[in-house]
Amino acid sequence: MEKVFMKGNEAIAEAAIRAGCRFFAGYPITPQNEIPEYMSRRMPQPDVRGIYLQGESETASAAMLYGAGATGIRAMTSSSSCGIALMSEVIAWMAGACLPVVICNMARGGPGIGSIQPSQQDYFMATKASGNGGFRMLVFAPSTIQEAVDMMYRAFDLAQKYMNPVYILSDGFTGAMMEPVVLPEMRSEEFLAAERKKNEAWAATGRKGAARSHQIGAGQRPGFPRAPLEQKNKADWEMYESWKVNEVEYENYKIEDAELIITSYGVSARIARSAVDMLRKEGYKVGMIRPIKVHPFPEIAYEQLDYNKLRGILSVEMSIPPLFYYDVEAVVRKRTPIATCLRSGGEIIERSAIIEAAKKLYGDK
Amino acid sequence: MENSILIGGFGGQGVMIFGQLLCYTAAETTDKYVTYFPSYSMEKRGGTANCYVTISDEPIGAPKAEMTDYVVALNSLAMNKFVNNVYSGGTMFINSSVCTEKPDRTDITFVEVPASDVAREIGDSRVTNLCMIGAFIAYTDILPPEKVLATAFKKLGAKHPEFNALNEAAFKRGMEIGKAAKAKK
Amino acid sequence: MEKIYSRPIGLKKSINGYCPGCLHSAAGKLIMSVLEEFDLLERCTQVDGVGCSANNHTSMDVDSIGSPHGRPCAVASAVKRISPETVVYTYQGDGDLASIGLAETMMAANRGDNITVFFINNANYGMTGGQMAPTTLMDMKTSTTPYGRHAQEHGYPMHMCEVLNALTAPSYIARVTCIDAANVRKARAAVKEAFQHQLDGKGFSFVEFVSNCPTNWGLSPIESLKFIKEKMLPEYPLGEFRNR
Numbered sequence: 001m002e003k004v005f006m007k008g009n010e011a012i013a014e015a016a017i018r019a020g021c022r023f024f025a026g027y028p029i030t031p032q033n034e035i036p037e038y039m040s041r042r043m044p045q046p047d048v049r050g051i052y053l054q055g056e057s058e059t060a061s062a063a064m065l066y067g068a069g070a071t072g073i074r075a076m077t078s079s080s081s082c083g084i085a086l087m088s089e090v091i092a093w094m095a096g097a098c099l100p101v102v103i104c105n106m107a108r109g110g111p112g113i114g115s116i117q118p119s120q121q122d123y124f125m126a127t128k129a130s131g132n133g134g135f136r137m138l139v140f141a142p143s144t145i146q147e148a149v150d151m152m153y154r155a156f157d158l159a160q161k162y163m164n165p166v167y168i169l170s171d172g173f174t175g176a177m178m179e180p181v182v183l184p185e186m187r188s189e190e191f192l193a194a195e196r197k198k199n200e201a202w203a204a205t206g207r208k209g210a211a212r213s214h215q216i217g218a219g220q221r222p223g224f225p226r227a228p229l230e231q232k233n234k235a236d237w238e239m240y241e242s243w244k245v246n247e248v249e250y251e252n253y254k255i256e257d258a259e260l261i262i263t264s265y266g267v268s269a270r271i272a273r274s275a276v277d278m279l280r281k282e283g284y285k286v287g288m289i290r291p292i293k294v295h296p297f298p299e300i301a302y303e304q305l306d307y308n309k310l311r312g313i314l315s316v317e318m319s320i321p322p323l324f325y326y327d328v329e330a331v332v333r334k335r336t337p338i339a340t341c342l343r344s345g346g347e348i349i350e351r352s353a354i355i356e357a358a359k360k361l362y363g364d365k
Numbered sequence: 366m367e368n369s370i371l372i373g374g375f376g377g378q379g380v381m382i383f384g385q386l387l388c389y390t391a392a393e394t395t396d397k398y399v400t401y402f403p404s405y406s407m408e409k410r411g412g413t414a415n416c417y418v419t420i421s422d423e424p425i426g427a428p429k430a431e432m433t434d435y436v437v438a439l440n441s442l443a444m445n446k447f448v449n450n451v452y453s454g455g456t457m458f459i460n461s462s463v464c465t466e467k468p469d470r471t472d473i474t475f476v477e478v479p480a481s482d483v484a485r486e487i488g489d490s491r492v493t494n495l496c497m498i499g500a501f502i503a504y505t506d507i508l509p510p511e512k513v514l515a516t517a518f519k520k521l522g523a524k525h526p527e528f529n530a531l532n533e534a535a536f537k538r539g540m541e542i543g544k545a546a547k548a549k550k
Numbered sequence: 551m552e553k554i555y556s557r558p559i560g561l562k563k564s565i566n567g568y569c570p571g572c573l574h575s576a577a578g579k580l581i582m583s584v585l586e587e588f589d590l591l592e593r594c595t596q597v598d599g600v601g602c603s604a605n606n607h608t609s610m611d612v613d614s615i616g617s618p619h620g621r622p623c624a625v626a627s628a629v630k631r632i633s634p635e636t637v638v639y640t641y642q643g644d645g646d647l648a649s650i651g652l653a654e655t656m657m658a659a660n661r662g663d664n665i666t667v668f669f670i671n672n673a674n675y676g677m678t679g680g681q682m683a684p685t686t687l688m689d690m691k692t693s694t695t696p697y698g699r700h701a702q703e704h705g706y707p708m709h710m711c712e713v714l715n716a717l718t719a720p721s722y723i724a725r726v727t728c729i730d731a732a733n734v735r736k737a738r739a740a741v742k743e744a745f746q747h748q749l750d751g752k753g754f755s756f757v758e759f760v761s762n763c764p765t766n767w768g769l770s771p772i773e774s775l776k777f778i779k780e781k782m783l784p785e786y787p788l789g790e791f792r793n794r
Binding site: 025 | 591592608614616621624626628633635637653
């Protein structure tokens with residue numbers, strides 16, 4: 001496959017289109033503007049024939065996505081941090097209504113308006129509480145543009161499979177940078193038509209002779225009669241639990257003989273990986289655990305460590321206070337010391353800082 | 366082998382184009398790993414602009430390197446801001462038409478390119494960056510010059526074919542300056 | 551014998567959830583009877599807001615989308631653009647449409663999205679216990695204006711037909727009421743006209759029902775109709791504001 005040199009935001013948008021995304025609604029916010037801009041150019045083109053709609057706010061854009069999800073079309077929105085926060089209301093509705101949509105967060109500094117520079121301060125918002133009511137989503141955390149492209153391509157299939165929103169937690173760095181990528185195949189019109197046809201079993205686009213009228217609403221599974229809410233909550237929980245078995249994804253990098261583990265995700269992990277390489281060159285036995293999905297959290301990766309030979313774990317993220325750290329701490333349960341290496345507010349984590357923190361925790365060679 | 370380059374200047378001086386021409390050439394004509402990371406100040410026009418380019422045989426961990434092998438400064442603001450971002454033994458390319466006072470650092474090499482003057486002589490200040498690229502490529506040999514020039518024709522000439530001749534002239538003058546500086550090394 | 555009236559088949563044979571004497575049920579019945587007349591029951595999607603209007607979600611036997619509070623116009627815009635063959639309408643109360651969802655309402659209207667919007671104006675938040683709405687009348691007591699609505703503190707009643715009429719894109723705007731047989735006939739004609747605009751692809755159509763809330767107004771159903779006639783209609787004059 002041919003490599004193309006592309007900006008992260010545009011590569012993500014193109015990957016979504018190739019995955020079959022035929023509806024995009026969004027609202028301008030830095031640093032993800034190239035996604036809606038690209039979508040507005042690409043959607044009307046003859047090989048796509050999709051719909052681009054600029055909402056009057058992030059809330060309205062998410063509501064448009066909710067409407068799109070209710071028609072059974074492959075649909076997405078993107079925004080950044082405070083914009084995603086505005087969408088929270090509707091994200092909860094989409095989870096409540098079990099709609100197969102994709103949400104992409106190109107995160108920036110926070111809280112509030114924060115900064116327009118890249119950050120990882122939305123970890124809790126993405127993995128724990130993206131809205132009211134305690135729902136969960138599969139949350140991908142791409143480390144490179146290629147990974148973001150591949151995840152975006154899979155996200156639509158997984159949303160459809162689980163009938164649940166899928167969340168891409170990326171950042172302004174991955175969105176703004178350029179890198180060569182291999183783009184996936186364009187999904188065929190036949191495939192998309194067949195998927196759409198399947199969704200007609202529940203889509204609310206006019207009854208068309210169906211035995212029952214279709215109702216979409218928070219608290220109701222599409223295609224099923226309304227059940228007591230607790231029953232629906234339980235069914236959702238069972239699905240979330242099944243993800244712990246079927247959807248955990250992580251990467252172990254050079255951990256076999258490692259005495260120190262660096263753990264990180266997303267763009268920080270990319271920088272941490274090169275720190276591991278440099279430390280190895282200097283003779284430090286260092287490895288990395290990188291969650292590829294940050295929800296469900298890959299507890300197993302940390303459970304499999306031999307804590308007797310470990311000097312410690314260095315948790316690296318671009319968030320102060322740390323957030324990802326708490327998921328690591330919860331699974332490590334004081335079996336080894338955990339140190340942090342952090343930047344925040346839009347500052348990019350430096351490789352040299354990771355190396356220094358790792359050496360400090362490592363002690364004598 | 367990893368080469369990291371930081372290019373800085375005013376918005377509008379062609380800083381991003383400088384970085385992108387290197388990246389497109391490397392991405393489209395070699396098997397190397399390439400990253401490009403732009404960084405702007407808040408102003409849409411006239412603010413500072415800089416970008417980081419990394420071209421490497423290995424996967425690239427930090428696309429925004431704190432320290433780089435090369436810094437290209439298109440104005441004195443960028444020169445002073447980034448002079449300490451060059452590794453000891455590295456090289457700083459400065460647009461000597463506008464950077465009159467060289468910073469005080471003896472452990473790096475300065476390559477002075479009067480790029481703005483060259484561009485003015487050629488007849489358009491907008492080709493300043495092409496002159497700098499020519500000097501940079503001739504001095505560093507990071508990429509084959511004819512491939513970089515071909516990328517310029519492809520990417521810049523698509524919209525403005527009338528600039529091809531000017532770009533080529535600026536690029537070649539830059540190469541002569543870069544070669545001369547290399548000969549002195 | 552010719553049948554001249556029957557229960558619209560779009561209405562489920564269940565209790566609709568509205569209080570006795572509430573004109574929500576009259577508006578819903580008219581919409582269902584027009585959809586039936588146009589043979590649209592099988593090809594329409596209803597988008598409900600939050601509030602009393604959400605009762606329709608379970609009592610209307612058509613495809614429906616229960617939408618977040620205030621967002622029906624945004625939801626409906628997306629559905630209509632994706633599925634232009636579907637007749638898409640929203641059904642919203644005054645809190646939903648004119649307060650929390652004002653931006654969504656205005657912007658769908660301004661884009662001229664080819665949807666129909668039904669707006670039930672009963673001058674208060676019925677579902678939550680009768681709090682002040684943007685449409686609450688001057689001096690009217692509600693559970694959050696216990697001393698009455700006063701201009702200095704609360705501003706003035708919001709006239710959605712007039713506000714929307716300032717925009718270029720909408721194609722049909724009318725205000726109706728269901729307080730008596732003559733008005734019900736006019737209201738039905740307006741609903742028909744609004745759907746006709748959508749079927750003709752003319753863009754945004756809007757029908758406001760000046761309605762009642764006997765429970766929260768503390769009036770009997772009959773008294774509430776009198777209140778509409780004497781108090782609401784002078785503030786909210788009936789008629790067709792735009793038809794093109």
